[in-house]
Structures are given as C-alpha cells and as structure tokens.
Amino acid sequence: MKSKRRLWIFGAIAIGAIILITFLAAPANxxxxxxxxxxxxxxxxxxxxxxxxxxxxxxxxxxxxxxxxxxxxxxxxxxxxxxxxxxxxxxxxxxxxxxxxxxxxxxxxxxxxxxxxxxxxxxxxxxxxxxxxxxxxxxxxxxxxxxxxxxxxxxxxxxxxxxxxxxxxxxxxxxxxxxxxxxxxxxxxxxxxxxxxxxxxxxxxxxxxxxxxxxxxxxxxxEQGENIIIYFTKTPLFPALIPAFILLLVAIWAGNRRFGQPLTLSAPVIDNSVAYIQALAGVLQKANSTEFVVEVVGKEEQLQLQKALGLGQVPLDHQSLIDAWVQQTGHPATELESLLNSHSRKSKMSELKLLAWLEKWEQIRRRLPS
Incomplete structure (x- = not known):
C-alpha cells in the first residue's frame, strides 16, 4: 500500500517537473x-x-x-x-x-x-x-x-x-x-x-x-512583464497557486484508489475457425499453392453464384450457369466464362494475378440482380 502511494507521489512530482522544464527550457521556434x-x-x-x-x-x-x-x-x-x-x-x-x-x-x-x-x-x-x-x-x-x-x-x-x-x-x-x-x-x-x-x-x-x-x-x-512566470509572481494569482498545488498533491495521495480495486483482464476468446483459416492461408502462401486456392475458392464462388441465380446447390455444368447469368444480368458471357475456366485449368498464378482473379469474382457478385 505504501509503495503504491509513493509511486503516485513520485509520478505527480515527475509530471510537474516535466511540465516546468518544458516551459522553461523548450527550444526556440x-x-x-x-x-x-x-x-x-x-x-x-x-x-x-x-x-x-x-x-x-x-x-x-x-x-x-x-x-x-x-x-x-x-x-x-x-x-x-x-x-x-x-x-x-x-x-x-x-x-x-x-x-x-x-x-x-x-x-x-x-x-x-x-x-x-x-x-x-x-x-x-x-x-x-x-x-x-x-x-x-x-x-x-x-x-x-x-x-x-x-x-x-x-x-x-x-x-x-x-x-x-x-x-x-x-x-x-x-x-x-x-x-x-x-x-x-x-x-x-x-x-x-x-x-x-x-x-x-x-x-x-x-x-x-x-x-x-x-x-x-x-x-x-x-519587457519582463511579458514573461509569464515573472508576471504570475507579481500578481495575486501566484500565492493562490501554491496552496492549489499542495492540495493537488494531497488529493493524489488520498485518492489514489478512487478508481476501485484493480481488475484482472480476462484472456480473449480465440475463434478456432478463424485461427485455422489464417494458419492454412499462411501455409498455402509459403508453398505458393495458388492452384489449390483457385480450385477451392472457385468452386465455392460458383456455388454461391448458383444460389444467387436461384439454381439450387447441386453443381451445374459451366454452360448452364453461364446461360442463366446472361439471361438474368444482361452482361456478356465472356466475363463469367473466363473465371469458370481459370479454376478448371489448375495452373499456378502469380500473387498479382490471383488478386485480379478475386477482384473479378467480386465484380460478378456486384452485377447480380438485387
């Protein structure tokens, strides 16, 4: 208990000294x-x-x-x-x-x-x-x-x-x-x-x-009246500042427990699914397994697209999916056809091409009928 009080007192004195030094010894502009x-x-x-x-x-x-x-x-x-x-x-x-x-x-x-x-x-x-x-x-x-x-x-x-x-x-x-x-x-x-x-x-x-x-x-x-410290020493405000500073120290001494008992922080809950996905992503990135990422993500994107077009969850052939896409959105078939073919080829992509491929899927989702 006494050590905590001493810490508060020394902390207050240190802060006051820093403020005073900052005003008196600050470098010129x-x-x-x-x-x-x-x-x-x-x-x-x-x-x-x-x-x-x-x-x-x-x-x-x-x-x-x-x-x-x-x-x-x-x-x-x-x-x-x-x-x-x-x-x-x-x-x-x-x-x-x-x-x-x-x-x-x-x-x-x-x-x-x-x-x-x-x-x-x-x-x-x-x-x-x-x-x-x-x-x-x-x-x-x-x-x-x-x-x-x-x-x-x-x-x-x-x-x-x-x-x-x-x-x-x-x-x-x-x-x-x-x-x-x-x-x-x-x-x-x-x-x-x-x-x-x-x-x-x-x-x-x-x-x-x-x-x-x-x-x-x-x-x-x-012009010494322009110096704020000398100015305060010559005004009634200076005598009032001395007891105010003492009262501040007393308040810090007496009220160092005013925030209540210290609370122990609980450990954050770890989401195992997120942790697994992040770990797997790190392994795939180091192994440069872009063809695996394209295949897995491409199948999931295709399935989500079928659901959005009202075609159920059973995987359809590419042509049926493309025909439904063109009929409902009015956009050219080439936009979707290139994406569906890319994950069928199972070839490696550079990181930039992979990001561009994901961006194209994002554009496909934005063009779906609301």
Whole structure:
C-alpha cells in the first residue's frame, strides 16, 4: 500500500517537473530562428554576417524594437536588414516615415504568390550568377533581379530613402556559401545609397535580430512583464497557486484508489475457425499453392453464384450457369466464362494475378440482380 502511494507521489512530482522544464527550457521556434545571423543552420545568415564583418562593413545586430531605432539620435543614412519568411508589404506608416528621411529598409521574405517558375533558378547579375530557390514572384513587375514570371528583388523609393523587397528569405543564407555572388549581391543592396544609387557605406548597417527573439538586456528588463512566470509572481494569482498545488498533491495521495480495486483482464476468446483459416492461408502462401486456392475458392464462388441465380446447390455444368447469368444480368458471357475456366485449368498464378482473379469474382457478385 505504501509503495503504491509513493509511486503516485513520485509520478505527480515527475509530471510537474516535466511540465516546468518544458516551459522553461523548450527550444526556440525554428521558424523564428530562420534568417538570424546567430543561426548556423542552412537558413541562417551567420556566414553572410561574417563575410560582411571581414570586409570591414559597419554591420551590427539590432536587438531592440523598431520604435527604439526611430526614436534614437542616429542620423541617416541607416540601413536595416530584416530576414524572415512571413514579412508583409506594404510597410507601416512609421516605417515609411523613417525611410523618407534617407534611410534604407531591406526586407527579405515578402509573401507573394507562387508562380509557374521553376523552384531553383539562376540569374545573371553584375556580381555573377545568383542562385534563387523559390517560385514566388511579384507578378508583372521588374526589379533588381527578375525573370519572365516577375520580380524576385525590387525596390521602392520613398522620399530620400528606399525600401528593397525580395520574395526569398534565403538570398544569402548559409546554404549558399558556395555562391559568393549571392553574398556580393546582398552586400551591394545594403551598401547602396537611396538617393544616388551608388555605393555609399551607411553610417550604420543593422540586422534586425529582435525579429528573431533576441533582445538587449535593457529591453528584457523593460519587457519582463511579458514573461509569464515573472508576471504570475507579481500578481495575486501566484500565492493562490501554491496552496492549489499542495492540495493537488494531497488529493493524489488520498485518492489514489478512487478508481476501485484493480481488475484482472480476462484472456480473449480465440475463434478456432478463424485461427485455422489464417494458419492454412499462411501455409498455402509459403508453398505458393495458388492452384489449390483457385480450385477451392472457385468452386465455392460458383456455388454461391448458383444460389444467387436461384439454381439450387447441386453443381451445374459451366454452360448452364453461364446461360442463366446472361439471361438474368444482361452482361456478356465472356466475363463469367473466363473465371469458370481459370479454376478448371489448375495452373499456378502469380500473387498479382490471383488478386485480379478475386477482384473479378467480386465484380460478378456486384452485377447480380438485387
């Protein structure tokens, strides 16, 4: 009795620990991590970030909300790169106002319709061959990179700045390290001036990591109310949860017999006929005795057909049975004649032919008059 109670207690504690660990230590959403410069998987941008750093570009990771960038004292030109597979256009009013001041917003992963273009294509550019793996296009448009199905990368001028869009979030992902032209192409985009469209290193080149769930310490402190555990500790609900959890443990302790005495399961009744048929079928299959199966099943099917046609149980010759079949169903005699002759020949069949033969008998039964 005591051992059973201990088992219930340990089980409850284990379940509670699993739930707590699941909430606290669950891995980050793979979809959210796609496109992050911290990610080393094929969809990440860690390799491109290192590529830009080695070139001496003033690239930094931005781990704050976009509003903080708007309110900052940083002067244009600033380029903000966002990589995500669920970005939407058009951009918000606040983003347009920020771009209008002479900044550049680069959005990789804009949702556009899937076209008839091949999924994997290659395109010529001043930087070399660009590899693209998406069928999405901005239909009836041309841009920095496009084909006959539409634009893949295009730009929109807004005041002194511009917005660059791309239908693929993987333009310079880790998977394309063998295609340096892709890296050079994106580098060209983020270092091009909005006014003159010439190479002009921006004051700041930022990659939005806040979009992927990365936050600066000050942002975490400011937004800690979003953490559900910290939120509960600051509300009256938390003190109520502690006695509730204790009551749950007590209820488990006291009510571990609430379902009554354990019942012994009775052994299932074995159908000897079914067991015999299954055993015989297994032996015949291993021996490949299809001629025996055709003979036995064919005679039984013929007898059942006679009964259905009202011809009694005494086996008739094939022609009499065929004549009755044609008269009552109106179907051609060849359908039944081929089946009756097949089990008279007593020849081996392959498994596929045997299944086809059984299917034909099934069709014969379906065509009987109701």
């Amino acid at each position: 793979n979809q959210q991590q796609s496109g992050s410069t911290y990610a080393r998987d094929p969809a990440g941008y860690g390799a491109w970030y290192a590529f830009m750093s080695e070139r001496g570009s003033p690239i930094q990771r931005w781990q704050k909300p976009f509003e903080d960038l708007v309110d900052s004292e940083a002067k244009p030109p600033i380029t903000l790169l966002r990589v995500y597979s669920q970005l939407e256009a058009p951009i918000s009013k606040k983003e347009r106002e920020w771009v209008d001041k002479g900044n550049t917003l680069v959005l990789l992963g804009i949702r556009h319709p899937v076209t008839e273009a091949a999924f994997s294509t290659r395109h010529n550019s001043p930087q070399g061959i660009i590899k693209i793996d998406t069928r999405r296009r901005k239909i009836d448009a041309e841009g920095l990179l496009s084909d006959r199905f539409g634009a893949i990368v295009w730009e929109e001028s807004i005041g002194k700045g511009k917005v660059v869009y791309a239908t693929t979030p993987h333009l310079a992902a880790n998977a394309y390290q063998d295609f340096k032209s892709n890296y050079e192409f994106l580098a060209q985009i983020v270092t091009e001036s909005g006014e003159t469209k010439k190479l002009s290193i921006p004051n700041q080149l930022l990659v939005d990591e806040y979009l992927h769930g990365y936050k600066d310490a000050e942002v975490i402190k400011r």
